[in-house]
Amino acid sequence: MGDGGTRRIGILGGTFNPVHLGHLRMAEEALELLSLHRCLFIPAWVPPHKPDQKIVGFEHRWRMLEQAIAGHPRFRLSDVERRLQGKSYTLNTLRALREELPPGRVLILLVGADAFFEMPSWWRFREIFRLAQVAFFQRPSQVCSDPLNFLRHHLSPDYRWDERTGHYVSDRFQPVRPLQTTRLEISSSQIRTQVAQGKSIRFLVPDAVLDYIERKRLYLPTGNSRDHEGG
């Protein structure tokens, strides 16, 4: 992903219900490994694949992210999916970012390995690989499929491993890069469950997020939370 000075923007989309230290550490390591100029955190307005999940309102997820990344010199929060409304399809998000960012930016979509191997079920997923590079992170407890077979099968048989750059490359799509990062076994669902069971989530989320969850009484069994509204 050599770029001769071009600014490289990492894009980390998620439901962030709530944001946790797994997300933040993954973004921090991506900054270094991919020499990113910025990492954009993009909370989904309506996550396309979580229709049945009870998700706290966008405003709560936004506020928690805001506090989690406050003061970080390279982390930024983007409301592009709020502005787009409707289901938050990543292809639409990338197209909108292409229009609003200065020309010449290299977009690198950051996804956990679980999300990466599910991408063939995303809306017009092949176009995503034309518009942006993709970097995926190993998640703990992940039984990993072979990425090269996966790319050849779902995108193009010409995908090959480039030892020099550490990317899977193709003449038809942008490079894809596997990243070895610190494995933190944390998920938003685990956090929600622990809060609902009255267990501690300290050191799984930033302190400011912990305070916010307690103050707004989020993730308590139904009926106990404050301002708990949908999308």
Ligand SMILES: Nc1ncnc2c1ncn2[C@@H]1O[C@H](COP(=O)(O)OP(=O)(O)OP(=O)(O)O)[C@@H](O)[C@H]1O
């Ligand atoms: N601990 C983690 N390590 C690496 N990547 C992660 C981790 N947790 C989430 N991600 C990645 O961050 C992105 C956004 O994740 P999301 O907001 O859905 O969080 P989640 O913890 O997976 O949520 P849930 O448990 O509710 O499904 C996805 O690409 C996901 O794979």
Ligand SMILES: O=C(O)c1ccc[n+]([C@@H]2O[C@H](COP(=O)([O-])O)[C@@H](O)[C@H]2O)c1
């Ligand atoms: O574009 C799609 O069809 C699509 C389907 C599922 C998930 N995504 C995106 O993937 C990111 C992680 O999603 P999730 O559901 O694991 O929070 C988030 O930015 C979603 O908008 C995108």
